[in-house]
Amino acid sequence: MNKKIVVFLIGCFSVTVHSQEVITTKLYETYEEFKEPSLDKRRIKYHQIQPLIARFDANSKYEVQKVGKSIEGRDLSLISIGSGDVDIFLWSQMHGNEPTATQAIFDILNFFDAPSFQKEKSEILAKVKLHFLPMLNPDGAEVYQRRNTLGIDINRDALRLQSPEGRTLKRVRDSLDAEFGFNLHDQSTYYNAELTDKPATISYLAPPVDYERSINEVRSNAMKVIVYMNKIIQSYAPGQVGRYSDDFEPRAFGDNIQKWGTSTILIESGGYTNDVEKQEIRKLNYVSILSAIYTIANGSFNTISIDDYEKIPKNDRKLFDLKIENVTYELLGKDYVMDFGIYRQEVDDEMHNSFYNKSIIVDQGDLSTFYGYETFDASGYKIVPPKIAESYDSQNPMASLKEGIAFVKGSLPETGFFINQPVHPVSQNYELNDFNLQPGVNPTFFLQKDGVLTHAVINGFLIDLSQPLEKQNFRNALIYR
Structure with a gap:
């Protein structure tokens, strides 16, 4: 390749990366403008998010669909925005006592409805279509427990599909055939980044597709986005990122959704000093997820090497x-x-x-x-x-x-x-x-x-x-x- 062309491409990439870093900084600094004020405690309930879903349903920017019901009959809603060809599917609170990212989802939805960042939002929504399922296990959320009313872990129901919540997740994933998926969870606050005294405030994983932990293009793309997200979080919680265990779990949705062709990114929200209600971690979810959506929309993740994925410290529990x-x-x-x-x-x-x-x-x-x-x-x-x-x-x-x-x-x-x-x-x-x-x-x-x-x-x-x-x-x- 001509040396001038190489220099030009490197220069363009540098400008793109710098531009994204500036945007990320602005996202962090302006977060309070978009934070959903009605959700300020971890133990959020189904009835608290219904007025928010209704508000977006009444807004022509968004498409809201009832895509299923929980065992106790609570509606499962999918909120979509954007007109691009790349579908991104985000689901949260598969475990009822893991609500940090559910709050961040509503912050992100507020962001897309606000007047600021118009240029960036127009770029994103022209390239991608975002689909949010913000509370997959509302029955579990009601009593702040991991499992659903059937007493099973929905995240171990990807094969038998006995739970209506699991069947809904599978049906939505298949109907969208999304290129990217964000599997949003909370983990124990007692995890630390391996060999450090730093809490694993955010942990990432590109779930494996087999016991050999093979890396195909689908999983590789998830790894690239994680490398980018890790870089973002290091600016705000240095040393406080972990890499979740990549042991293959054949019953888990994350592993199977990766196998079914959606580049899947697991985000686990852990602990942060003096953040009992995990509001700072909620903010980090908001910033890193929006940043990931932006790098997917403009395609810059494609140039990222997956070599740095393995450099993220493993989760430890010490x-x-x-x-x-x-x-x-x-x-x-x-x-x-x-x-x-x-x-x-x-x-x-x-x-x-x-x-x-x-x-x-x-x-x-x-x-x-x-x-x-x-x-x-x-x-x-x-x-x-x-x-x-x-x-x-x-x-x-x-x-x-x-x-x-x-x-x-x-x-x-x-x-x-x-x-x-x-x-x-x-x-x-x-x-x-x-x-x-x-x-x-x-x-x-x-x-x-x-x-x-x-x-x-x-x-x-x-x-x-x-x-x-x-x-x-x-x-x-x-x-x-």
Whole structure:
């Protein structure tokens, strides 16, 4: 090829890449203009998205179809926009307790209805047609559980197609014969990017089509788009991208949709520091998905090498909410230096609208190969068992903590399992068991240094006794009846 032509093509590619990076930056900076305000908590329900779907149905830019029903009879809707020849199919919340991308879908739909970015949107919608199925498992979403009402994992129903939700997904995929598919999920917040202390905030996968993990053109195209998306996310969450396990699962929809000819991109939303409701991760979904749509629309993904796909760190699962390391723990008259890894487990309320935390020790001993969202080096500190008292000053709970009191007797509320104070209310006849820390035990104890209590651990939350409680990351204690 003529050297001048090569230089010209490289120059054009550089301009395209630079242009896309500028657009991505603008997408991130202007996100609040498009964020759907009615969806601001993870536990979203079917009834919350119906007015939004109706709004798009009334808008001539969009085409809305009822494409199926859940087991309990809730409508499954497909929202489409664009006039291009390339069909892109995005589906979310196949698992009812994985709603982060569902929120991002409505942000993206708002983006395409807004007056800004007209040039870019015109380019996209002239080249592609987008199809969104925003809540595939509304019955599961209602009770914030992974499985559907039948009790099965829809993502393991691609072969038998026993669930109406799975049959709908298969039927829509086949009718569209989409070139690209986005399979949108949430993963555990305890995944980290392998060999780092960084959470796997976003994990990607181009699902395999066989046990040999063969790479055909369909899967290769998915890999190229993932390489591009990874580059985007690195600008906003550096080091916080993982690569989901590519073990072939013959029953899974992602693997089969890839096999059926749609270049499929799995996006898993994990954890992000101090983002309990995953709103920053929602924003990253919005930016990276729109950026991927843009690179598909203009075809620039074709020039991307898949070599960088394997360079994305694998997912690992070595994160705790709280890791206390190098602390001295006395047992049977002897001192041991240990680490403790703590999960702050979520327990839903009766209506699955909110939750409280019920923490447990997950592991203890040498945890030097593990990490924490919050890590406290307790070298020189000693664990002190908690005390129980007859009363405490609810206006000044820190005073009780400084005395080593973590349990208080008294009259208990008639209902409820938690309290937003840093002490555990207990019944009048409650007695503390012998102090013994083991996996599965609720972590409530104190840390002492040079004979002085310096920190409390109440229900897995670390409290610095020298700082005001309102400035610390504390959520709730437990009520023991």
